[in-house]
Amino acid sequence: MNLEFGSRRKGEGEINRKLGSRRKGEGEMNRDMGSRRKAEEEMNRELGSRRKGEGEMNRELGSRRKGEGEMNRELGSRRKGEGEMMKRKEEKAKVMYEGWMVRYGRRKIGKSYIHMRYFVLEPRLLAYYKRKPQDNMVPLKTLVIDGNCRVEDRGLKTHHGHMVYVLCVYNKKDKYHRLTLAAFNIQEALMWKEKIELVIDQQHDSLSATGNKALASCEFGADNRRNASSSEQESVNSLEDEDESNRTLPRRMTIGHGPPDAILDWTCEPDLGRSNQNIIQQVFSRKHWRLIKCQNGLRIFEELLEVDYLPRSFSRAMKAVGVVDATCEAIFELVMSMDETRFEWDCTFQYGSLVEEVDGHTAILYHRLQLDWFPMFVWPRDLCYVRYWRRNDDGSYVVLLQSRAHANCGLQPGFVRAHVESGGFKISPLKSRNGRSRTQVQHLMQIDLKGWGVGYIPSFQQHCLLQMLSSVAGLREFFSQTDEIHTVPRIPVMVNMTKSVSSKKDQKSQEIDVQPGPPLDPVLAGSRHSILLDEDSDDDDDYQIPEAIQEAYAIKTENDVMQIVLDEEPSDQIDLSCFSGNLRRDDRDGSRDCWSIPDGKNIKVRSKNFLQDKSKIPAGKHLMELAAVDWLKDTKRMDNVARRAGCAAQVASEKGLFSLIINLQIPGSTNYSMVFYFVMKQLVPGSLLQRFIDGDDEFRNSRFKLIPSVPKGSWIVRQSVGSSPCLLGKAVDCTYIRRPKYLEIDVDIGSSTVANGVLGLVLGVVTSLVVDIAFLIQANTSEELPEQLIGAVRVSHLKLSSAMISGLDNSPTDSIH
Secondary structure (H helix, E strand, O other): OHHHHHHHHHHHHHHHHHHHHHHHHHHHHHHHHHHHHHHHHHHHHHHHHHHHHHHHHHHHHHHHHHHHHHHHHHHHHHHHHHHHHHHHHHHHHHOOEEEEEEEEEEOOOOOEEEEEEEEEEEOOEEEEEOOOOOOOOOOOEEEEOOOOEEEEEEEEEEEOOEEEEEEEEEEOOEEEEEEEEEEOOHHHHHHHHHHHHHHHHHHHHHHHHOOOHHHOOOOOOOOOOOOOEHHHHHHHHOOOOOOOOOOOOOOOOOOOOOOOOOOOOOOOOOOOOOOOOOHHHHHHHOEEEEEEEEEOOEEEEEEEEOOOOOOOOOOOOEEEEEEEOOOHHHHHHHHOOOOHHHHHOOOOEEEEEEEEEOOOOEEEEEEEEOOOOOOOOOOOEEEEEEEEEEEEOOOOEEEEEEEOOOOOOOOOOOOEEOEEEEEEEEEEEEEEEOOEEEEEEEEEEEEEOOOHHHHHOHHHHHHHHHHHHOHHHHHHHHHHOOOOOOOOOOOOOOOEOOOOOOOHHHHHHHHHHOOOOOOOHHHHHHHHHHHHHHHOOOOOOOOOOOOOHHHHHHHOOOHHHHHHHHHOOOOOOOOOOOOOOOEOEOOOOOOOOEEEOOOHHHOEEEOOOHHHHOOEEEOOOOOOEEEEEEEEEEOOOOOOHHHOOOOHHHHHHHOOOEEEEEEEEEOOOOEEEEEEEEEEOOOOOOOHHHHHHHOOHHHHHHHEEEEEEEEEOOHHHHHHHOOOOEEHHHHOEEEEEEEOOEEEEEEEHHHOHHHHHHHHHHHHOHHHOEEEEEEEEOOOOOOOOOOOEEEEEEEEOOOHHHOEEOOOOOOOOOOOO
């Protein structure tokens, strides 16, 4: 049994050994498997790191490609921008001149019209658009420019009392194909004329270079006057047949008719070759001058006549010569004025009006003289004369005057009709000095003042003549004392004179005292016909206001040009008959205790170029309409007057109108308030007025401006009030009450010691004053310029006793929501 047990153990031991060797083999296999797995893990880690590196490389490559794409896009945008810039440069290189001008013409019914149009001058084309052209905009009308084109000087034309300088460009071979353009100042018209003539010259030279001799300019004889104007040269050549083979019109010619034969041109040398020169013309033409005195910086000359006989009715001519620091154009337009600006430089001017406009260079005027030689004993003088003007090729201007009888300008009661035998101005440019323009002004006058004083008191004639010649010194001082000497004054308004009914006695004295002279109608009938011929046939004569007017208003340098067009824009008028205030409106002169609307053109506001040259222009159309004025009083200060039952603000709210109420609060033992109600249909979104209405108080205080003026009153009051603009929000306390239908501004004048002192002075003499007040919002940026008035009011001879008790309670609630 032991042996059997031992053999079993021995078998078990062998089995255990075999089992151990197997386990040992399995362990080696496991170790081998672990090493393989470890190697696989290392390979996996290496593969992962490689893939990670490849991912980073791919990301880097993607970022590089993205950067290259952005660079390509940027390069493409640059090339596109360069292409657009090159295109714009090419377009600009093609445009010779461009800008806003006036289209002037007449309808078939005879009424004139003006439109604002954007003109573009290219090397071979003149075109105009309704607005500034963009992309491929089609022009309204074009005119091909070649060597056959001419620039016709139409002179000054009247439209609603305003004067425009008119040019007409046409082709000699097709005179009905033409463009008429105009400007409100001569400088701009002359600039366009010069540019158009330059293009005509270039086209003419190019045709001449190709052998086209038919368009070569003709030569004038050496006997032509050196200073003769283009219009005079054309008046001679226009009588010649253009179809003659041996003679052609000069290029760039300005067609005109020259002065009528009856008007003596004292600025030119006599033409001894003319056979129809009468003895009177010879007397006037052979003038020699002698210096008799120097007065007010002027040289005064007297005429020396080389004739054996001088008619008794003729007086010696005298002239004054002086230098004015201004341009010829500025002086010329001031000399042509017949409005209130003439009072500032001509001490002999009392009144002037237009009797008849013959053509652009000739007009019949009525003129009253203000002579200070014993006015209690000597009757005042008036004149009726023909005025002709021209511009010479050397840049000088000539204005000729000579008396002429006219059916619509008979003798006026209380006046003696004087007779101008010869007179006028010659305005010649001089070399500038210290950067300032200089001009020589000659003023000649040969006048018979008529009446008993001339025959019995020789000093009367000479005294009055010297007084008239002193206007040259007035011109010099006007420009030397005016800040805006570099701005061109606008040609003023002249009201047509109505026919005056003269008695038989007046007609008889007219035949004796006034030499009628040759009539103007036969001389200038052709001028009238030629002017109306093409103006009636203009294809753009439909009266319409283009959409670009507002854009043009913001761009145009001459802001008053746009203002005139905007004033004529048809708009739906607000019916003001439903509004009433306790202070009545009366537009008649001399009315008392009332209000009226003053002329906005007498108020100066900032122009479009104010930021560059500090220039100002006359204000035009108001943004809002003044509906009513209340003159109130109470024992306490009256705030928020718009809550008064039945006031104009509530009436406007009921009609869907927006109101601006300005409440001028005047403190004292009795508190007064002058309340102005301005209304409009609706606010224009984005406008300066809308930003002011909806802005905060800080913005309102920095922009709300008042411009005062005292047209009639004592000197001390006028000096105390002044006429300088004032920012009310910075001078006095202003309270703004904004409601959906109105904005009320309560202006507490008593919050300022200075304003209160001036107010005390004004209240003492308020019944003798005429006060103008204009309200506006100050424009500080080029986008906001030019300034426009909110509104203006004139208060005449106000009575404190006419103020009405306000009837306001202490409740601050509004009745307008």
